[in-house]
Amino acid sequence: MKHLKILIFVFMSSLLLINCNKEEKKADTVVDNTTIYIKGTIDAELTAPPFVPAPVGDRPAKKLIVNMEILEKEGTMTDGVKYMYWTFGGSVPGSFIRTRVGDEVEFTLSNHPDNKLPHNIDLHAVTGPGGGATSSFVAPGHKKTFSFKTLNPGLYVYHCATAPVGMHIANGMYGLILVEPEGGLPKVDKEYYIMQGDFYTKGENGEKGLQPFDMKKAVDEDADYVVFNGKVGALTGDNAITANVGETVRLFVGNGGPNLTSSFHVIGEIFDNVHVEGGSMINKDVQTTSIPAGGAAIVDFKVDVPGTFILVDHAIFRAFNKGALGMLKVTGEEKKRVYSGVKQEGIYHPEGGTIQTMPDNNKKKVAVTLKDKPLAQKIKDGKQVYMNTCFACHQAEGQGIPNAFPPLAKSDYLNADVKRAIGIVLNGKTGEITVNGKKYNSVMTKQTLTDEEVADVMTYIYNSWGNNKTNVTINKVKEVKSSH
Numbered sequence: 001m002k003h004l005k006i007l008i009f010v011f012m013s014s015l016l017l018i019n020c021n022k023e024e025k026k027a028d029t030v031v032d033n034t035t036i037y038i039k040g041t042i043d044a045e046l047t048a049p050p051f052v053p054a055p056v057g058d059r060p061a062k063k064l065i066v067n068m069e070i071l072e073k074e075g076t077m078t079d080g081v082k083y084m085y086w087t088f089g090g091s092v093p094g095s096f097i098r099t100r101v102g103d104e105v106e107f108t109l110s111n112h113p114d115n116k117l118p119h120n121i122d123l124h125a126v127t128g129p130g131g132g133a134t135s136s137f138v139a140p141g142h143k144k145t146f147s148f149k150t151l152n153p154g155l156y157v158y159h160c161a162t163a164p165v166g167m168h169i170a171n172g173m174y175g176l177i178l179v180e181p182e183g184g185l186p187k188v189d190k191e192y193y194i195m196q197g198d199f200y201t202k203g204e205n206g207e208k209g210l211q212p213f214d215m216k217k218a219v220d221e222d223a224d225y226v227v228f229n230g231k232v233g234a235l236t237g238d239n240a241i242t243a244n245v246g247e248t249v250r251l252f253v254g255n256g257g258p259n260l261t262s263s264f265h266v267i268g269e270i271f272d273n274v275h276v277e278g279g280s281m282i283n284k285d286v287q288t289t290s291i292p293a294g295g296a297a298i299v300d301f302k303v304d305v306p307g308t309f310i311l312v313d314h315a316i317f318r319a320f321n322k323g324a325l326g327m328l329k330v331t332g333e334e335k336k337r338v339y340s341g342v343k344q345e346g347i348y349h350p351e352g353g354t355i356q357t358m359p360d361n362n363k364k365k366v367a368v369t370l371k372d373k374p375l376a377q378k379i380k381d382g383k384q385v386y387m388n389t390c391f392a393c394h395q396a397e398g399q400g401i402p403n404a405f406p407p408l409a410k411s412d413y414l415n416a417d418v419k420r421a422i423g424i425v426l427n428g429k430t431g432e433i434t435v436n437g438k439k440y441n442s443v444m445t446k447q448t449l450t451d452e453e454v455a456d457v458m459t460y461i462y463n464s465w466g467n468n469k470t471n472v473t474i475n476k477v478k479e480v481k482s483s484h
């Protein structure tokens, strides 16, 4: 009996020992970043979007000094529309902060004396009450300092958290702070900073003048503008981000909200890697990534072919009607194996009809048969064509979209040359053009319309929105077609 007891005792204690060992091993794999040793002090480099500071690489953890200034300042939402932005560092989104895990960030928040309101900052990268908000509440003409240690790698949103919080965020008070993992992120060729935000103005989208914030619309989540980097066109035309064929591109994408989740997508690209929600989990081969309000994602991809790649919130009316549209311009050699472009174009006969040929010069003489309708009917039918075909890009009132689609309303380009305009609708258009003093360099695809439809839609355009009232006849369309 006694022996048995001893045996059981020995058996149990060895079990305990095994258990202890197991637990010790587990504890080993949980890294305690609170104990990362810091070595020296450096000043943080802060950048305005779409740029980011240099990679951290393999530098050791340090004391990192961040000086952030709050500025309330008027800016442009879109052509003719002004907005009073509240900013971290003078830009929307605010200055990009780049740190590494284990850094001890000494953060000083200064509220410019010309500002009207107190503000603070809640950084999602902070482990501590309010993410720093309680320690950083600062009145105009004052500054406050607090410090925190970055414990978790990832891409984090920061924002103002002063009441009414929604209003401070809606006015542009958000930005991103990146905490790189030990050893840094893998090297890429190009890195950019993009952040989406929704804006609520007293006037409807496009209504001119200085537009005040609209609390009711914000509460109803009825956004007038949904934009990248604080304004319509911050990333289009001359402001487009760029890369060369063969390069790898990393986008640090945030969403300040205040309300809307972003369905972030790049037309014509596939994300090779996505740091889901800005964290350490990597998803591969992603078409569209969901970025919650107050969240972020790191995406990277290799650009294989040249062209303009459009960045959108794929909740697509936001892109084409509210401003959530940017451009990545890729230059370099074509790679037909990856993307051919149009290879062949032909006439499609669903019923296997007789062989047709494209119009040629012989037809010119016999083509003068179709009679034009009365002007009022043409305009009516033309409007129908316009709303079906052209409206998506040139917009309901022909006003276009700044930096992306030129206006047809009061367009000097349109009114100067009827034949040229007809040619654009028949054949499409690429390359730089100047409309009403603004440069456009984009692509209008060839429209597949009958000659009569082209005559109708052109007549509608010329007889709308202050244009020169040209009546475009079917014969004119045929003439342009055959002269091509």
Ligand code: HEC
Residues within 6 Å of the ligand: 385, 386, 389, 390, 391, 392, 393, 394, 404, 405, 406, 407, 408, 411, 413, 414, 415, 421, 424, 425, 429, 430, 431, 432, 433, 435, 440, 441, 442, 443, 444, 445, 447, 457, 458, 461
């Ligand atoms: C997919 C978007 C898109 C659609 C659809 C579209 N356009 Fe365009 N359009 C453009 C772009 C982009 C340009 C400028 C091309 C460039 O930069 O070279 C343009 C240029 C023009 C111009 C000359 C510039 C100006 O503003 O006067 C005319 C005229 C025009 N389009 C008429 C039409 C008509 C008519 C339709 C419908 C039948 C139409 N477009 C459909 C995108 C579009």
Ligand SMILES: [Cu+2]
Residues within 6 Å of the ligand: 086, 118, 119, 120, 160, 161, 162, 168, 173
């Ligand atoms: Cu604020």
